[in-house]
Amino acid sequence: MREQEHTLIFEESAPGRRGSVLPDLDVEETPVSELIPSEFIREKAPDLPEVSELQLMRHYTSLSTRNYGVDSGFYPLGSCTMKYNPKINEEVAKLDGLTNIHPYQPEEQVQGAMRLMYDLQTSLAEITGMEEVTLQSAAGAQGEWTGLMLIRAYHEANGDTNRTKVIVPDSAHGTNPASAVVAGFETVTVKTDERGLVDLEHLKEVTGEDTAALMLTNPNTLGLFEEDIVEMAEIIHEAGGKLYYDGANSNAILGIARPGDMGFDVVHLNLHKTFTGPHGGGGPGSGPVGVKADLVPFLPKPLLAKTENGYTWDYDRPQAIGRIKPFYGNFGINVRAYSYIRTMGAEGLKRVSELAVINANYLMKRLEPYYEAPYERYCKHEFVLSGKRQKKLGARTLDIAKRLLDYGYHPPTIYFPMNVDECMMIEPTETESKETLDAFAEAMIAIAKEVEKDPEIVQEAPHTTPVARLDETTAARKPVLKYENPDHEKEPARL
Numbered sequence: 001m002r003e004q005e006h007t008l009i010f011e012e013s014a015p016g017r018r019g020s021v022l023p024d025l026d027v028e029e030t031p032v033s034e035l036i037p038s039e040f041i042r043e044k045a046p047d048l049p050e051v052s053e054l055q056l057m058r059h060y061t062s063l064s065t066r067n068y069g070v071d072s073g074f075y076p077l078g079s080c081t082m083k084y085n086p087k088i089n090e091e092v093a094k095l096d097g098l099t100n101i102h103p104y105q106p107e108e109q110v111q112g113a114m115r116l117m118y119d120l121q122t123s124l125a126e127i128t129g130m131e132e133v134t135l136q137s138a139a140g141a142q143g144e145w146t147g148l149m150l151i152r153a154y155h156e157a158n159g160d161t162n163r164t165k166v167i168v169p170d171s172a173h174g175t176n177p178a179s180a181v182v183a184g185f186e187t188v189t190v191k192t193d194e195r196g197l198v199d200l201e202h203l204k205e206v207t208g209e210d211t212a213a214l215m216l217t218n219p220n221t222l223g224l225f226e227e228d229i230v231e232m233a234e235i236i237h238e239a240g241g242k243l244y245y246d247g248a249n250s251n252a253i254l255g256i257a258r259p260g261d262m263g264f265d266v267v268h269l270n271l272h273k274t275f276t277g278p279h280g281g282g283g284p285g286s287g288p289v290g291v292k293a294d295l296v297p298f299l300p301k302p303l304l305a306k307t308e309n310g311y312t313w314d315y316d317r318p319q320a321i322g323r324i325k326p327f328y329g330n331f332g333i334n335v336r337a338y339s340y341i342r343t344m345g346a347e348g349l350k351r352v353s354e355l356a357v358i359n360a361n362y363l364m365k366r367l368e369p370y371y372e373a374p375y376e377r378y379c380k381h382e383f384v385l386s387g388k389r390q391k392k393l394g395a396r397t398l399d400i401a402k403r404l405l406d407y408g409y410h411p412p413t414i415y416f417p418m419n420v421d422e423c424m425m426i427e428p429t430e431t432e433s434k435e436t437l438d439a440f441a442e443a444m445i446a447i448a449k450e451v452e453k454d455p456e457i458v459q460e461a462p463h464t465t466p467v468a469r470l471d472e473t474t475a476a477r478k479p480v481l482k483y484e485n486p487d488h489e490k491e492p493a494r495l
């Protein structure tokens with residue numbers, strides 16, 4: 001069906017057909033050879049489609065509807081916080097004074113943009129309970145790496161060079177151990193207990209003189225609040241280590257609890273998740289890092305400072321770990337986060353957390369009779385279910401995810417965290433209505449019933465999408481990006 005709707009721009013091409021009309025040339029023509037060095041001149045004109053403006057419009061409009069995003073439907077991808085991106089943010093980010101400036105402009109000409117960055121930093125420090133924030137890092141993972149480099153610089157400055165290990169729970173986001181290794185540490189895994197929380201006894205066992213830091217997410221990746229966080233902070237601090245907070249998804253704690261007050265020393269935030277920056281298609285993101293006072297000297301330079309004469313970039317920071325990104329971070333995403341925080345206000349941000357938590361618990365309760373919920377606790381902004389029961393009947397979690405496509409939904413995150421068998425990780429976010437949550441629950445329940453009666457329909461899903469199951473690994477490793485498929489001359493490659 002979809003295939004017919006999709007215009008075939010190469011097939012419809014006809015010589016001389018045009019989408020634009022230019023006036024006749026009324027100046028003398030300069031030969032191409034005078035404009036372009038001969039080695040760069042093509043021998044043959046490129047084989048471009050010749051179509052009318054309408055055909056071109058249909059082509060691109062058709063392509064644009066092949067994507068699925070938050071603006072087209074429910075997107076409960078756990079740990080990704082696919083909340084609505086308010087369009088007011090786009091209006092603000094488009095303002096002439098914010099888009100038509102250059103990072104090389106003298107400071108006195110861009111005081112407004114610098115104030116925006118300063119106020120954003122200050123707000124984020126307040127929200128997280130930290131002393132100072134840098135906006136330089138371009139993503140969550142880069143924030144993690146930056147935070148760990150700060151911890152490393154701190155220990156080194158104290159002559160404490162034997163702290164080579166970073167403790168990471170087995171439920172951690174995959175970027176945590178990766179960042180620790182890239183920052184030059186070894187990782188040690190701490191177990192999750194039957195509550196779904198960090199096993200305190202095991203934490204005591206693995207903490208020692210070689211501990212540089214504990215990296216933690218709270219609420220953790222199972223969507224559960226680490227209620228022993230104060231004790232955990234004591235264990236780590238007593239051993240001389242630092243506490244790192246992965247605040248990529250802060251949707252459950254905004255305005256309610258602060259990592260700084262829980263005992264964390266470093267935190268990163270994902271402005272492209274919690275603070276409504278759009279984050280499809282690989283970016284750009286923003287992963288600001290906040291630190292307590294004793295880590296401030298190591299923050300990347302330049303650091304934005306406020307003086308009597310206005311805002312200025314402070315390069316005079318001898319202990320700084322250096323620069324981690326050209327210029328001052330992904331300014332456009334930072335502007336959107338600033339716009340969001342100013343639109344919501346402190347009360348609004350608190351309301352975000354309340355609604356995110358209520359939405360997640362509501363959906364969890366609706367699904368619990370049909371899918372196994374491994375932890376009997378209230379969740380925070382997200383929750384996990386296990387597809388174990390369905391697997392016994394022949395449909396794996398992957399099949400359920402594919403079947404959701406037929407029902408018109410983006411599937412949840414699957415097979416993560418890895419410590420839950422046949423895991424589905426569902427994060428509805430605060431921006432969804434009860435009607436949407438109910439409709440999604442109905443689809444999940446319908447699939448659970450299909451698995452009982454007719455697992456084949458689930459095993460063979462999706463049935464309604466333009467293409468069925470893709471080889472995602474090969475598609476990522478060896479993408480075919482040309483219209484003509486090199487392996488099958490003339491046969492067009494379909495995405």
Ligand SMILES: *Cc1c(COP(=O)(O)O)cnc(C)c1O
Pocket residue numbers: 079080139140141142173175176217246248249270285287
């Ligand atoms: C998304 C996420 C990250 C990584 O953020 P990127 O911006 O994708 O690098 C890290 N930790 C958690 C918990 C996340 O959800």
